[in-house]
Amino acid sequence: MLKFIKTFRNDEDGAVTVDWVVLTAAVVAMAAGAYSLISSNMTTALENVGTSLSSAASGTFPTEE
Secondary structure, eight states: OHHHHHHHHHOOHHHHHHHHHHHHHHHHHHHHHHHHHHHHHHHHHHHHHHHHHHHSOTTOSOOOO
């Protein structure tokens, strides 16, 4: 029994898997946070562009003669 406990304590095969799971979860959480920040600002920016484009008079671009 004592040999089994020592072997179990020294076995590090699962530690790498746990590290990758934690790192992957952190990357997913950061991506979700970045998406929430970017999406709200992007919506506002696109609404402003749409308002500018809809209020612009047609034919305001110079023509070549």
